[in-house]
Amino acid sequence: MDPFYSDISPDDAIEIEQLARLMYDLRSARDKLLSGLGATDASDVLERIRSGQLPEHPAYEQYLSLCILADLHAQVRSDLADRVKESRQQ
Numbered sequence: 001m002d003p004f005y006s007d008i009s010p011d012d013a014i015e016i017e018q019l020a021r022l023m024y025d026l027r028s029a030r031d032k033l034l035s036g037l038g039a040t041d042a043s044d045v046l047e048r049i050r051s052g053q054l055p056e057h058p059a060y061e062q063y064l065s066l067c068i069l070a071d072l073h074a075q076v077r078s079d080l081a082d083r084v085k086e087s088r089q090q
Contacts, residue, residue, distance in 0.1 A: 008084075009087070016083055019080040026073045045062065
């Protein structure tokens with residue numbers, strides 16, 4: 001099996017690594033927020049706010065943060081896929 005980076009320029013490999021690291025950091029931030037709230041995902045947080053299990057503030061702000069982290073993660077994932085595809089085509 002060929003190494004993943006064998007056909008990718010060093011500059012492209014660095015950019016891909018940075019995007020992968022950002023994805024990891026976003027996922028870690030999400031996991032830390034969820035752990036602190038004792039929830040499994042953002043929808044669980046929102047349901048627990050609605051049911052009164054979590055206080056509206058700051059839990060709603062944390063819920064919004066989870067949504068933003070999810071959106072950022074999806075965008076970085078898409079950017080990473082595009083970057084890998086472009087690097088392989090060069």
